[in-house]
Amino acid sequence: MTWTSTQVQLARRPEGVPSDDVWDITSTEVAEPADGEVVVQVRYLSLDPAMRGWLNDVRSYIPPVQIGEVMRAGGTGTVVASAHPDHAVGDVVTGTVGAREYATLPGEELTTLDLDLADEPTWLGALGMPGMTAYFGLTEVGALQDGETVLVSAAAGAVGSVVAQIAKARGCRVIGVAGGPDKVAWLRELGCDEAIDYREGDLTRQVRKAAPDGVDIYFDNVGGPLLDAALANLRRGARVVLCGAISGYNAQSLPDGPKRYMSLLVFRARMEGFVVFDYEDRYPEAIAAIGSMIRDGSLVARETVLDGGVRAFPEALRGLFDGVNTGKLVLAL
Ligand SMILES: NC(=O)c1ccc[n+]([C@@H]2O[C@H](COP(=O)([O-])OP(=O)(O)OC[C@H]3O[C@@H](n4cnc5c(N)ncnc54)[C@H](OP(=O)(O)O)[C@@H]3O)[C@@H](O)[C@H]2O)c1
Known part of the structure; x- marks a missing residue:
């Protein structure tokens, strides 16, 4: 045939x-x-x-x-x-x-x-590559601790929505960033403590208002001006997880570098990139964890x-x- x-x-x-x-x-x-x-x-x-x-x-x-x-x-x-x-x-x-x-x-x-x-x-x-990215990016690269303050961009997307919900399940204060009122409303439904519409601009002030004491983890899916806003609002010992930078993927010239990178020094922070495929041997662990959250209703x-x-x-x-x-x-x- x-x-x-x-x-x-x-x-x-x-x-x-x-x-x-x-x-x-x-x-x-x-x-x-x-x-x-x-x-x-x-x-x-x-x-x-x-x-x-x-x-x-x-x-x-x-x-x-x-x-x-x-x-x-x-x-x-x-x-x-x-x-x-x-x-x-x-x-x-x-x-x-x-x-x-x-x-x-x-x-x-x-x-x-x-x-x-x-x-x-x-x-x-959630049970595929994006869910694996969320799990290992947050727990391994971000070294997530219970109760921390976590900022995540593209939070209404595949990776971001899983990041937000894993962090919530770990008792974190979660601030999601997405584009438009419908996505912001969905982030609140998911349990985000704060939801920011980046299209409204004034990002540094919006992040500061949502996290007055700064963030322990910024899970970066978008790069661009939001990365600078996050860098301006770190806590001491913060981790910036460099997962992606979608805001620049179609750019025809290199974007300006992060203007606020000296915050990494000031706040004794680190920024680390990763590729999910490096965790392939451990996907069963992440599937088990996310699968059990889907089953018990703690992850949508x-x-x-x-x-x-x-x-x-x-x-x-x-x-x-x-x-x-x-x-x-x-x-x-
Ligand atoms: N490091 C790794 O191994 C790895 C693996 C998988 C994915 N990633 C990265 O993770 C990120 C998210 O991937 P995903 O699969 O979960 O995609 P996604 O978030 O489901 O979809 C992309 C979202 O990005 C947002 N977006 C598009 N242009 C934007 C811009 N200029 N500024 C801000 N937001 C913008 C849009 O949401 P809004 O409507 O909110 O703008 C869109 O829905 C990407 O950067 C991707 O490259 C990395």
Whole structure:
């Protein structure tokens, strides 16, 4: 048997926001799997800010997507043919499936999902890579202590919403930052003690008002002016967790550096970056912890699911930078 698969390939490297002409959308025939391989019919694709970085031809923690290559993307789907002993037809699996309808992958690169614990989109969000990022970024890099004051940006997004809820469960005072009144209202529903709409500006004053004694952890997902506002409001011994800087991902020149970096000296603070893949061996620990929070109701896993199939991938990716998502952004195929 063969399957016809529509796929999204990188046609040229983007400048700024990736426009439609960055991509070629083509069809290909997918054959029966060779020994050790599995054919997956992709059901949900994960949209990740990091994808924008993978399009740049620069040295990074992972090689860039090459021109002509199918766009790298995490996803979930159903096994439709298997030549691997661990995967049977009908199993629902996750892995780096790529932006396409059918993916042929080595069986050992796929993980079977426990759908009794959560639906497929949640396995791309709170129980997927973003949830792992929140967990290890906060507990390991941030060295979270019970009762601390935690500031988190992009707090209504996939990583940020899990950071906020883990910190809340640890008895912290949590200040979430997001764009717009609806997201701010959702952050309060999640239990954030304070919620800041960064679009209202005057960020240093807003953070100071929310955390008059300063913050112990700033979990930075956005960079830019909010990073400076956070640096201006640290407590002694603070940790700035450099998770991402989405505000600059489409910039065509390097942004100004943090103006307030001397706060790290003044407050005996540190700022440390990390890549979640370095914790891959410990994902089961984070899945167990977040899974038990989902089960006992202390963590709400939310996703924004876009329709439109794989052809909607270019627009869905741009949506991340417009903040169309509350919780994890996924595309249904
Ligand atoms: N270090 C790692 O290993 C690792 C792993 C995963 C993710 N990350 C990083 O974590 C961050 C969050 O990723 P995510 O997957 O959870 O995405 P997300 O927060 O679910 O989605 C991105 C959000 O960023 C916000 N945003 C977009 N442009 C912005 C701007 N100019 N200024 C401020 N906010 C902006 C939008 O929310 P608003 O509507 O609130 O603006 C949007 O919803 C990203 O920086 C990503 O690169 C790092």
